[in-house]
Amino acid sequence: MNFCLVGLSHKTAPVEVRERLAIADEELPGTLRKVAALPGICEAFILSTCNRVEIFTRAGSDDGNMDAILAQFLARTRHRDLSEIEPYLYQYRQQDAIHHVFRVAASLDSMILGEPQILGQVKAAYAVAHATGTLKGALEEVLSRSFAVAKRIRTETGIASSAVSISYAAVELAKKIFGSLEDKHILLIGAGKMSELAAKHLLHSGASSIFVTNRSPERAQELASLLNGRAIRFEQLFEYAGQSDIIISSTGAPHYIIKKEDGRRLLAGRKNRPMFFIDIAVPRDIDPGINKLDNLYLYDIDDLQHVVDANLKERMREAQRGEEIARQEVAKLLRRLKTHDVVPTIIDLQSHMDEIRRQEIARLRSEFGELTPRQEEAIEALTKGLVNKIVHFPISHLKNLAQQPDGLKVVETVRKIFNLKD
Amino acid sequence: MNHLWLRVALALYSLGLLHAVLTVVKRRQRLFRIALGAISLGVVFHFVALVEDGLALRHFPVTSLQEAASLFAFLIACAFLLVYWRYQFHSISVFIFPLVFVLTLTAAMDSSTHYWELPLLRTAWLYLHVSLIILGHTAFFVTFVAGVMYLIQERELKSKKPRAFYYRLPPLDTIDDLAYKSLAVGFPFITLGIITGAFWANAVWGPSWPIDPKISWSFVTWLIYLLLLFTRWTAGWRGRKAAYFAIAGFAAMLITWGTNSGLHSFVSP
Numbered sequence: 001m002n003f004c005l006v007g008l009s010h011k012t013a014p015v016e017v018r019e020r021l022a023i024a025d026e027e028l029p030g031t032l033r034k035v036a037a038l039p040g041i042c043e044a045f046i047l048s049t050c051n052r053v054e055i056f057t058r059a060g061s062d063d064g065n066m067d068a069i070l071a072q073f074l075a076r077t078r079h080r081d082l083s084e085i086e087p088y089l090y091q092y093r094q095q096d097a098i099h100h101v102f103r104v105a106a107s108l109d110s111m112i113l114g115e116p117q118i119l120g121q122v123k124a125a126y127a128v129a130h131a132t133g134t135l136k137g138a139l140e141e142v143l144s145r146s147f148a149v150a151k152r153i154r155t156e157t158g159i160a161s162s163a164v165s166i167s168y169a170a171v172e173l174a175k176k177i178f179g180s181l182e183d184k185h186i187l188l189i190g191a192g193k194m195s196e197l198a199a200k201h202l203l204h205s206g207a208s209s210i211f212v213t214n215r216s217p218e219r220a221q222e223l224a225s226l227l228n229g230r231a232i233r234f235e236q237l238f239e240y241a242g243q244s245d246i247i248i249s250s251t252g253a254p255h256y257i258i259k260k261e262d263g264r265r266l267l268a269g270r271k272n273r274p275m276f277f278i279d280i281a282v283p284r285d286i287d288p289g290i291n292k293l294d295n296l297y298l299y300d301i302d303d304l305q306h307v308v309d310a311n312l313k314e315r316m317r318e319a320q321r322g323e324e325i326a327r328q329e330v331a332k333l334l335r336r337l338k339t340h341d342v343v344p345t346i347i348d349l350q351s352h353m354d355e356i357r358r359q360e361i362a363r364l365r366s367e368f369g370e371l372t373p374r375q376e377e378a379i380e381a382l383t384k385g386l387v388n389k390i391v392h393f394p395i396s397h398l399k400n401l402a403q404q405p406d407g408l409k410v411v412e413t414v415r416k417i418f419n420l421k422d
Numbered sequence: 423m424n425h426l427w428l429r430v431a432l433a434l435y436s437l438g439l440l441h442a443v444l445t446v447v448k449r450r451q452r453l454f455r456i457a458l459g460a461i462s463l464g465v466v467f468h469f470v471a472l473v474e475d476g477l478a479l480r481h482f483p484v485t486s487l488q489e490a491a492s493l494f495a496f497l498i499a500c501a502f503l504l505v506y507w508r509y510q511f512h513s514i515s516v517f518i519f520p521l522v523f524v525l526t527l528t529a530a531m532d533s534s535t536h537y538w539e540l541p542l543l544r545t546a547w548l549y550l551h552v553s554l555i556i557l558g559h560t561a562f563f564v565t566f567v568a569g570v571m572y573l574i575q576e577r578e579l580k581s582k583k584p585r586a587f588y589y590r591l592p593p594l595d596t597i598d599d600l601a602y603k604s605l606a607v608g609f610p611f612i613t614l615g616i617i618t619g620a621f622w623a624n625a626v627w628g629p630s631w632p633i634d635p636k637i638s639w640s641f642v643t644w645l646i647y648l649l650l651l652f653t654r655w656t657a658g659w660r661g662r663k664a665a666y667f668a669i670a671g672f673a674a675m676l677i678t679w680g681t682n683s684g685l686h687s688f689v690s691p
Binding site for chain 2: 158161175176179180271272291294306307310311314
């Protein structure tokens, strides 16, 4: 097991460097083949996204020089000087490399903690490497394990569960108030990028319809057809507000459009069914006093930002637990990989001994001629018992020693002693 | 009495209790599936224990405080499963399982069980009266818990600073729906419970039975819940006001439960 990972990410390199080193999709198979052709490399995997470029390999044997070779390769293949990119590179070996890949796939190393795209990118890169034929052993196992680890971290921690953008935060709040957004109506007052985005997300999350109004009827019409909604005249605002459960406002008005008194009246008209006001305008459109009324909830742009901040903090707390899971999983995988390493040796040892046994019996036959069935049986039993007794302790020691730090050296020794071919 | 099955149920409920504690500490956990299995199994064993008790006593086991506690715990645990099945949230266990555990523990302890051996109480009315009241109390307990959860979640949303509970509690609308449904289920039970109580008293003491404190308090409780149901229907009362009312109703219910003098003085050991 000789893993080595060399790369750079948004944490170590600015975008000017990352873009110069990024490997385009169509170049990926060729580059992978070149890496795999480097001396000593058995398997290769490359991950290249806008936030990171990483080469991950497994070598047959480790002379401690692999990271330098990979760094050199990365520089050469992107036509850069090694000295130019070296300050931005990080290197991981053995379990640190596995740990890093687990963290990357689980989005613990992402710019936005817990963002979901990275796992898809890792999977796509895996598919390319697999199709190119540069994955065929332990490295493949590490990568496919990383998908499971990412999934486990995602489901067992809240790392990806709360919104970290303003418009999604609005959707999440609406869901915390209404539960399901089905049969909920939206009223969009005014226009603006953010309010449009929030309305789109709300509709996408199941809200049933949207009314759009604007001081300019043409603009309202335009936006309504864009959102598959219905344009209404600005003067009719309050007629439709009463039917709406979610009101998004972002006009350029210098004063409040919806006052506390209006809120009270709206509530009375709808038997206290809750309403959610989202005020994205600056200066604000909706009287903050509305939030003091029962069953009315008002969030302005700052409030939404606070929710996003709180969610980010929550994600960071949850990430601590994600890190813990990643560490556990690395230990688990290492144990398995090490056992894998001894299994071929055990098989070789057994077949080697059996081979000797057969040869000796054959020699016996040629010397004494045909044996009686009883003699035949006795010789079989004797030699099998002998072989089993001889290999019993070496095998059980191999199994135990594999879990220990220098277990691989013991494997080497056993192979040498019994003269097992590689 | 042999409490073997009840103790098995208690051990299984303890996993529910653990889940409740972990819900406060951690946001997501793997334990829930195990806890859900344990709780369901606990409910089954609890049912077996109730049936066994009933067979041994040759009547429905609601004639001592311990038996009533056991039935109450059983019904609340059932209510938890029902809520989970209907609404798919389990953070309510925080409020439910401490009580289930304590009630089951009381029921499972070996103490000289006090039976109400008054022959005049041994009528079918008694079983009906007590069972209906316990059913109603179970539903109202859920209403109360929903009220508390609503107030917490509403405060989180109004304060605009989401903290731990914001992430763990279900949406307001879901909680409100649960409060309403449990109220609508509990009210007929309590009403019927009071009526059967009156019939029972009639059968025992004749038409001019006295009003004792427990009876007066139960009327106060009943009125609070009637008012809550009525305002919900007509004025669309919901949310915070309804939650406060549900909590007030529960407080009145606790007082009723604890007042055992006059006609009900036999309840206190």
